[in-house]
Amino acid sequence: MTEMIGGNALAYAGAALAAFLAGSGSAIGIRYAASTASGVLTEDPEKFGLLFVLVVLPGTQGLYGFFSAFLVMLKLNLFGGEVLSLTTSQGWQVLFSCLPIGIAGLVSGIHQGKVCSAGIQMTAKRPEMAFKAAVVYAVMVETYALLGLVVTLFLLFFGIKL
């Protein structure tokens, strides 16, 4: 069956998964943070600036996924005119390389959103803890998306010769 699919389709699936899994993670994460922030802001609109940071934090996973997808496109010479033709095995390699950021981005995006949402509730009561705890905790969750991104980058850069 894989012969029928072909290398390029697998590589495209990889790029698509990276962008769409990590992007979905960010979207869901921001949803959690933003709805909590909206609640807090009805009470205390002056905290907009402070909460803004916590709301946009889960947005980065989507960027990492998009960046990885873009790297795959570059690798395939998508913008250079002649698109490379991949063997099935190369296609699988690209697809698997994209999974670390895709899956880590999805899961960490959602959970970072939850952490940010809790952080926003804390910030509502204790704004002085916003950076010391809320932001740092949220960034701790993001670390694993970043590690996923690094793995994806290195696999794409060094693991695959096209």
Added chain:
Amino acid sequence: MGLTRIQKVSLLCHREEREGLLKGLQELRILQFSKIKESPIAKIYPDLLPPRAATDDRLEKRITELEAAITFLTSYEEKGLIGDLVVSKVLLSREAEKEVIAEVDLESVMEKARSLEKRQRELKSRRDLLHSQQETLFPWKEMDLPLKNLTLLKKVIFWTGTLPERQIPNKGSPISNLNSETNLNDQSFKSQIPIKPTFHLQEVNRVGGKVFVWAAFPRSEREEMEEFLKEWGFERVPLEGFADPDSPFAPPSSGQGRPQEVLDQIGWEIEELQKEERTLEEEGKKLLILLPKLKVLYDYYTNLLKQWKAQSEGLVTQRTFLIEGWVRKGDLKRLDKFLEGFESVSWMEVDPYPGERPPVELRNRGLFKPFELVTELYGMPHHRELDPTPLFAPFFAIFFGLCLTDAGYGILLAFFAYLLLKKIQGGRRLFQLLLIGGGSAVVMGALTGGWFGDGLDRLPIPFLKRFILFRPMEDPITFFYIAFGLGYFQVLFGIFVKLYENIRERDYGEGLLVQVPWILLLNSLLLWLLSALGLIPEGITPWALFLALTSALIILLFSDRTSRNPLVRIALGAFALYRGTSYLGDVISYVRLVALGMVTGGLAMALNVFAGLAFQIPFIGFFIAFFILIVGHLFNLALNTLGAFVHTLRLQYVEFFPKFYQGSGRPFKPFGRESKYTYLQ
């Protein structure tokens, strides 16, 4: 480097001079009250404490009113997103403040704001009511029956209401004929309707699955009819209120009118209300010029109240008033000079009570100053700790730059930070920090050839290529090593700082038996790793291993020096060794610099590629490309600046600070004017 030295002082004065003293201290802003309630004197003589917290009800009321007026007027202010993000303050001189206080007829302004607000609320609630009436009446607008008739007849009841549409499927047929068999084709429908010549049902409208009808029947048959209508799912929508001029729901001069006429009336009144609301808004906007003055007054009165409340900070007898507080050593002369102006004040330097911790003030200069913000966000050092600000500042700047790794973005960021610095009085240190970060990003970008992503390959500026050390997209492994190298260096530096602190505190045991062996162990392991990788001569391996084992042994035996039981000590030592693996985790954490740095450049490159593609679209291509470049790069810059800031922050807070820093101090905040809205010059 280091903290400002702070001295505790005690002030005693005659009670009559109390107010003058507090007023002067507030102006001077050099003394922070210590908590006299917790002092030994107050514990021995509790009756010296002021019986209740001093305050002034009239002042408090006035402040509350002012705040309400300010909130009300602020709602007229038009500001953009930036205006919401940063609060700007009114800048004025002391003379100008006095003028404002003398000039503004506060009562009349407040009265005006209050009456405006009240009238606006009235209009709004009236308008809300009218809107809901409009909604109720709208489906009935084609009913050709004056609403007054609904209650006119003594022997007949008129009911308005809805029936579910599924009960009366064929649209258009007048239901009034339900009682004449000829118009009903549906057999089942007919069989269920009791034929009553005295019953009249008329369809008016169909909206959203509901049929709006009116029914008429003799008052004597009410119960029977009610039962019947209920069975058919009839829900009453009383419209009688619209006919009764005394009812609160009555629209203006309603009564006789048909629904359409009443609706017209309502529409007209809403328009009138909106007109008045607009006039009020204009009036409110006219009051807006008073807003800065109200803000000045607000700050003035809050500070007056604060002065008043400060009386609770001291101890009183019938004749005397005693306060204690903290003053910077450098300010003692100023304090002395100020106190000379009072007849009865005497003061002296005192020692803190046992266990009392003086407040702390950071003292950094020049480029280091803005980084104090990062320290404060974490927590001030306690009075015997080192100020970490100058220790992490260079790392912070470098890491921030590495997270962006783009000279173009660095220039933009520095430019925006500079603009904000010029335009806005608040948030100075943050903008200065961003300015430094932008500068660092320019350096890092130039070294890695990042100018708006791959701009260097697209623009004919070859001399910029001379600065390039390596290019992350071609050689990410170098970037990787740099990040690890910096991480290892900072972690090790943290341990060195702890060692220095221990030596300074004369805790040589901890320094020699914990920090030194850890430094040796980490370095020898690094040497071993490097030689295993073939990066340095292999001959060093046995030495490195020997050193590693020795220092590990020292850690195992001496990490815990409190217990006498050797087994417990070794167990705790083993645990300390095990926890040492966290150093590995710490260093790996710095790999985020690679990821963030490459993402910024990579996304910028993606934008350039897409803009290039868009450019090829005929006619409008240029505009689309332009749009992608401007909006895209700004968005990318904003998001990555945020990322750079928070991740750099984390590296300090999570990887660096725990090596030596507690941050359990409280900041030195001298008693002085505090202002929410104004800056006094």
